[in-house]
Ligand SMILES: Nc1nc2c(ncn2[C@@H]2O[C@H](COP(=O)(O)OP(=O)(O)OP(=O)(O)O)[C@@H](O)[C@H]2O)c(=O)[nH]1
């Protein structure tokens with residue numbers, strides 16, 4: 137599901153400034169005329185709809201933009217290097233990777249992974265400047281003064297920026313399943329998609345998220361994520377905690393699955409019914425009140441954990457689904473649960489993940505909801521801010537001097 141590639145990019149260096157003197161007929165000492173170097177080309181990323189994978193980067197991992205040409209005679213500035221545009225698929229996340237050693241300027245390297253998200257190219261034709269070209273050096277004519285009429289000084293061009301980048305295309309799930317352990321989330325993902333998630337009659341069967349794809353009636357293929365179960369107090373680390381909720385943070389829609397089957401309650405109900413004989417029907421409503429309260433409690437417990445997790449989770453669209461409708465007790469209780477939730481202004485669907493009953497309706501509901509929710513997830517991108525040190529200051533002007541042979545001989549005599 138995740139496509140990853142790492143590449144190295146280098147912007148072009150700036151051309152050096154030139155040391156030269158005007159030599160023309162009848163102009164014997166024409167003065168300095170060394171031109172400036174051209175600027176180096178920069179490296180940009182451009183998102184392109186026509187690309188689908190990062191395969192190409194595996195075979196070609198190094199990219200360099202053109203360097204600037206050194207300055208010429210007659211104060212001519214060298215030509216600048218062309219910029220390099222690297223095409224990446226739409227939806228690529230761009231990370232800057234810290235180089236091993238030599239990262240004095242990159243204080244974010246202190247972070248665990250040494251990667252910083254610097255771009256999220258979610259639309260076609262988005263441009264992202266990633267490595268700036270070096271600046272051309274100054275030619276010797278800039279150093280002319282009343283006391284230095286034959287300057288041999290010039291400045292070299294600065295180096296182009298070099299970076300290691302990691303690209304990642306994340307096929308983000310459209311729908312995330314949440315619920316208590318044993319609610320039937322994995323059974324449902326197996327029913328709806330091509331996934332083969334482990335299903336078992338004990339809590340926390342699912343330890344890692346499962347992903348599966350499912351085709352909807354409108355022809356769209358969607359990705360569904362099934363995550364581990366949440367219990368009361370997950371936010372305090374109970375059960376498997378709630379870190380895994382980050383896998384559904386980027387989904388567009390939650391399906392909240394509830395298993396209403398509680399052995400104790402249903403046993404209590406049947407014992408009451410047999411003892412009350414003819415009054416069975418009369419008592420049914422009050423009996424079911426107990427089940428409804430129980431189901432609503434389950435619902436609220438998971439909601440509380442989602443609220444505690446915060447971020448965009450509490451506001452995310454949700455479809456509430458009552459599972460295990462194939463069990464007679466659940467089937468009978470369902471209309472009551474429906475009514476109870478309606479009072480709370482919550483719409484619920486009933487399904488059996490096991491037999492597939494009601495799952496087509498659920499798919500339609502998913503389709504209907506997804507049509508109103510935008511497709512692209514939001515990632516937090518850190519701005520590309522470079523921390524400078526003395527070594528990598530871009531405007532540092534190091535003046536160099538060419539010592540002509542003439543002067544060297546002269547020196548020797550001294
Ligand atoms: N009768 C019936 N049993 C179901 C249904 N869906 C799931 N089950 C059973 O419920 C138990 C738990 O199902 P899972 O799909 O593993 O539940 P889960 O929500 O993924 O559980 P965790 O991964 O532990 O969070 C299994 O024994 C399933 O066979 C259903 O629709 N009807």
Ligand SMILES: [Mg+2]
Pocket residue numbers: 321322323333334335341342362363364
């Ligand atoms: Mg599971």
